[in-house]
Each structure stands twice: as structure tokens, then as C-alpha cells.
Amino acid sequence: MAKQPKSAMSRALVRRETISGYLFLLPSLIFFVGFVIIPMVICIVNSLTDANMNTQGLGNFVGLKNFIDLWKDDTFLEALKNTFVIVIVSVPTVCAFSLWVSSAIYKLNGKLLSAFRCIFYLPVVTGSVAVTVVWKWMYDNYTGVFNYVLKSTGLIEKNINWLGDSKYALWCIILILFTTSVGQPIVLYVSALGNVDQSLVEAAQVDGATNFQVFWKVKWPQMMPTTLYILVITTINSFQCFALIQLLTSGGSGTNTVMYYIYYTAFKLTEKAGHFGYANAMGVILAIFIGLLSALQFKLAKEK
Amino acid sequence: MKKMKRFLAIALTLAMVLSLAACGGSKKEETTTSGSEQTQETTEASGTSISLWTYPIGGWGDENAVKELTDAFEAETGIKVTVEYLAYADGDDKVNAAITAGKAPDLIMEGPERLVANWGAKGYMVDLADLLDDTDKAEISPAALSACVTGEGAVYEYPLVMTAHCMAINKNAFEEAGALQYVDLDSHTWTTEDFFNAVAALYAYYGDTVAAVFCAGQGGDQGTRALVNNLYGGTFTNEDHTAYTWDDAANIKALEQLQNTDGITFDASLQGGDEIVKFYQGILKMGFCWNIAQQLDPNAAGTGAEKTITGDDIVFMSFPSETGESKLCGGIWGFGIFDNGDSARIDAAKQFIKFMCDSEHTADAVRTAKYFAVRDTAEGADLSGIWADEPIMAEYNKLMPYLGDYYQVTTGWAQARTSWWNMLQDIGEGADVAETVSTYMAEANAAAAG
Incomplete structure (x- = not known):
């Protein structure tokens, strides 16, 4: 007899908490649906049409024509190749470098550790335009510091046109992307390394494990969720490389990426028939690649 | 502790309600805005307020210089002009986005490659043929005028100044x-x-x-x-x-x-x-x-x-x-009007063009642009000597005969x-x-x- 009122009260409590939870969620949900879900749906629908800025509404339904045309478009295929080069080079190097730096600094005393975190995080919080302008000065063909140093030390005879030569331009972009991408992973890894269960580390050391074994068998598995998160965000950021391209090369010198080509097609090439639909089709393909790669990363991390 | 928790819960609930109210409020605000927009449209419909977007064409990219001209126009006609200054880097993006959203400005200042060959050809611009009488056609440089007219005879740009690059x-x-x-x-x-x-x-x-x-x-x-x-x-x-x-x-x-x-x-x-x-x-x-x-x-x-x-x-x-x-490649700049479907605003925009390009004020508009006038006289006012006191401009005039075909309209x-x-x-x-x-x-x- 005494149990029933208590259970009824619990249910009421659970219901109230659930309602409260959803109500707290509601404002964010409204923005998420309005600014993420609905635009995504519009993008998918537009990708199947010949929508452009000159016709009102959605345009005519063209089925998969935009997607078929994309695979015959040399510029898109080159942009896709460049995007994959950026992802393939940038993601592992960012992860490996941040892990290395974090391992080296996480045991330092508080102030020194904070100083290092600040140094590596600074490019992340600095505006991308400001960062890019400084890099542009350094890469300058005529007055840049790189050419000055290399020429002064006799390593090169003639100036290298870093951003104007397709042999170098993409790698210069990757280098900037690298410096702006390592900040967050370093902070996350420092935190993850600090949270590793020390009793397990000590137990392994007592059992005679080497430093490498301690890292690989004890610390690394505990950092796997952090690694997964870093892999996913770095992959997405690399796929979406746009501002650097727009500000430095306008997609020239072999640096065109899918994100830049989407922008160019949608807003610059307004004479092209159905340019909105075509750009949206590129967006859908990019999203599919990002989704597939992220899923693969999740699966591999889960197996590990 | 219990009181503290209750207080915190009330505070959070209030915050939530307020944030929801803020969301709801935005709708209310929107209503107010649309109300004010309606009011604005009503006043605009009476032709008292128009918008001009201009690329940095000489001094037409300088806010202070342009304000003097728009103030003079407002003083004479009572029509207020709101000016937005575009950069070449992203100006086209802004205009295209505005066209797509149905928010194009009333007036735009640029060259025939945009006004005639692009936006005009796509049907966004108003035909300005009625602004050009025979005297105007005789006064304006044929090269400049022909670049502003389509093959079908529609005039999508009223030229003001020109130069040779x-x-x-x-x-x-x-x-x-x-x-x-x-x-x-x-x-x-x-x-x-x-x-x-x-x-x-x-x-x-x-x-x-x-x-x-x-x-x-x-x-x-x-x-x-x-x-x-x-x-x-x-x-x-x-x-x-x-x-x-x-x-x-x-x-x-x-x-x-x-x-x-x-x-x-x-x-x-x-x-x-x-x-x-x-x-x-x-x-x-x-x-x-x-x-x-x-x-x-x-x-x-x-x-x-x-x-x-x-x-x-x-x-x-x-x-x-x-x-x-x-x-030499030519630069021809002037004004075009976006067809926003409001005849009162279109009329007001035409008044603006007449004021700047074909009146006693044209000399000021040309001087602001720091280029050469496309015509020698405007409503009787002599424009041929406006750069006589500027030796660099006079010297540069030596290049003007080399002005070539304006092929940018292809x-x-x-x-x-x-x-x-x-x-x-x-x-x-x-x-x-x-x-x-x-x-x-x-x-x-x-x-x-x-």
C-alpha cells in the first residue's frame, strides 16, 4: 500500500523531468532544425533540379543529371582530388603532431603548460583572414620572408613563387591549415592524457612494461574517444577548406577544392545554366564523402 | 540547499521561458519590422527614398564625396538616397544574392559588362530608353552609348564617365x-x-x-x-x-x-x-x-x-x-535601375539619373568619379573644360583617342x-x-x- 503512491510520484517526477528536458532542448532544436536540417533538405532537393538565380522557385526537376555531369567535369574532379590530398595529408599529420606535442607537455608544471596551450591555440582563436594575410606576406614572391631566408642562406638562387606555382601552392595551403588545426587537438590530448588512470599505468610499470608498451597498451586505449573526436573534426575541417583558398589563390595554381568550387559555381558563375542545382549536387557529394569517412573512422575506433 | 535548488530551477525555467519568448518575440519583432517595412515601402512608393549600390568608381567609392552629391539631390527633389558601397572582390556576390532574394537595390552604378550584358540581359533592369532624347544621343560619345544599348535597342545603363585603361x-x-x-x-x-x-x-x-x-x-x-x-x-x-x-x-x-x-x-x-x-x-x-x-x-x-x-x-x-x-580597353561607368516592380521608385531612380548624368550637377558627379565625362554638354552646361585646371587629367586625355572596342559585353x-x-x-x-x-x-x- 505504501509503495503505490511512491511509484506514482516517481512517474510524475520522471514525466516532469522529461518535459523539462525537452523544453530546455527546444530553443536549440528550433535553431538546429531551422539552420541545419531544413537547409540540408533544400540542398538535396535543389541538387536534383536546374535551379539558378534567374528563375524563381526550385527550377525544373532534372533527376541525377547534375551528379552525372559532375563526374565528367574536369574542374570538379581536380577539386575533388585536391580535397582528398588535403584530407589525407592533413588528418594524420595533425593527429600525430598534436599527440606528440601533448605527450611532451602534459606533465609540465601549470604555468608552462598553459603557455604552451596558449601558443598552439592562438592560431585557432585568431581570425582566419588575419592569419591568412600574415601567411600571404610570408609567402610573397618578391618580399616574403621565406624567399629572403632561403636566398640569404644560399639554398635557392631565384625566388620561389610559393602561391603562384602549382608545385608548391597546395602544400603551402596544407601548411597553413596544419597550423590552424593543431591547437584544439593539443588541448584535448593534454586533457585526455591527464585523465589516464594512473593506477593502471603504475600497475603496468610494476609488471615491467616499457614506456612504449605503457603508452600503446594502457594510455592509447583510454584516449580513443578523444582521438576519434579529433579525427572526425579534423577530417570535416579539411574537407571544408575554403577561406584559405579564396583568400590566397582563388582556386588557381592547382589549389581548387570542392568547397571553393561550390562557392564559385553558385555565386560567380551565374551565367551557367542551373548553377545553383549543380553547386548543390557538389555539396551533396561532399557531405556523402564526409559521412562515409566519419563512419569508417567510428567503425575502426570501435574495433580498436 | 533545497531552497537553493528550487531557486536555481526557477531561474533556469525563467531563462528558458525568456529564451522561448525571445524566439517568439523575434516573430513579433518580424511583424513589427514588416510593419515598418510596409511603412517604408509606403514612403518609398511615394518616391521619397531609394537605394543606390555603387562599386568603387573613383570617388564614387568615397562616402563623404558621394554624400555631398546625394544631399544636393535630396535638397532639390526631396528624395532620400541610401548608399551602399560595394567592393569588386565580393560586390557581384552581394548583388546576385540580393537579386535572388528579391532585394535588389533601386539603382546600381557600374559598367555595361554587368548592367547590360549580365543583369540587363537576364531581365532584371529597367529600360532607360525614355531618358535619352535626340539631344542626349547626340551629346553622348557614340562608343560609350553603344556599349549601354543591347542589340534589341534596350538601354540598361545611362553612362556618366569613361576612361581608357x-x-x-x-x-x-x-x-x-x-x-x-x-x-x-x-x-x-x-x-x-x-x-x-x-x-x-x-x-x-x-x-x-x-x-x-x-x-x-x-x-x-x-x-x-x-x-x-x-x-x-x-x-x-x-x-x-x-x-x-x-x-x-x-x-x-x-x-x-x-x-x-x-x-x-x-x-x-x-x-x-x-x-x-x-x-x-x-x-x-x-x-x-x-x-x-x-x-x-x-x-x-x-x-x-x-x-x-x-x-x-x-x-x-x-x-x-x-x-x-x-x-585601349575602355572603362564606361554609369547608372542602371533594377526593376523592383514599383513605378514610383523607378521614377525616383530615373530622377536621380537625370540629376547626375544630364543636368547642371553632372560636372560635380563627373569630378567625383575622377574620370572623363561621356558627353561635352549636359542640359546646356559645358563639360568639356571641367578638367582644364587639372594638368594630369589634361595630359591623360592624350590616350582617349586610342579607346578601343568595348567588347566586355560579349x-x-x-x-x-x-x-x-x-x-x-x-x-x-x-x-x-x-x-x-x-x-x-x-x-x-x-x-x-x-
């Missing part, structure tokens, strides 16, 4: 290198042979790049087009402006010559604006992206007319050609410009000139064919 040389550098002998400083012309001799002399003296065929983007590409077309008399489009013709033998010869000349670099890290900076800094000894506005205020730096940052003299020059008589212009700088990048990296030219021109012609 040219190139510039660093006179001090030329003197030091012994290259000044190749330049006619009086007529501001030179031949192709003189040009390459000057480059050779400069390269021999400085041992580095003296001029850059900039190709990082389309910015300032009128300079590289004029250079290539003039060297051996090539063309960019046909006379009808229906197809691109830059694969002619003269252009291929010019590009091969430029590709193989020491001291000239195809620089894919510079656009026109960047090249102006390098020339202004004295790094490059020639600049291919130049006009009278630059001559009056190099690099818009305010450090003195006709001077580099180091104080060297800048001399404007026509592009070199075999005879010395070039065909269909597929956006694609053609992109193809041009991409082509220059490939040639700069050593690609076969004839083959590369052919590939990229085909791309442009495909766009021209629709």
Missing part, C-alpha cells in the same frame, strides 16, 4: 637602366620593339622580374588582355561580340614572346590590385593595371599624384603595339574572364601556348554559345 612605368628605374630612350614621353606611346628592348635593358640592369603578367584571378585582367592583344594586333572577341577570338596568331605570338622574355613573369600569385602594390612599392618597374584614378592617387595611398612610395616618378603609357597606336563574360587567367597560369608554367589558348578559348566560347 593603360599601363605605367617607373620613370626613375627606366632612366637608371637606360631604357627611357624607348619611350615617347610626350605622346605616351611606344612600339612592341621598344617595349621588349626596354624590358631587356631593365632586366640587364636589375637582374630580376621587371613586369608581371598577373594571373591569380580576374581582378585587373583588362591590363593583361590589352597587353597581349596590342603587342601584335590580336583581338579578344569578334566585332559582333558573339564569340571569343583570342586564339588568333597575333595573340599566340604575343604570349609566346612574353613567355620567353627574361624579366617578365607570369605571376599566379598576383591579381591586378596586388600588381599595383608591387609597382607602387618600386619592386616592379612596369604596371599593366593602370588608369587615370591610379595616376592621380597611386595605390589609393594618398601619398601624392604620379609618385611611387619611394618618390619615383610614374608615367602612364599606352600599351605597346607594332605601330605605336594601340586599342555573352559568357564571367566564364571568359576565368578562362583567361587560368590560361595565363598554365602558360606561365610552361604549357604549349597554342594548345592552351585553344582549350581555354573553347571553354569561353561554349559559355558564349549558352
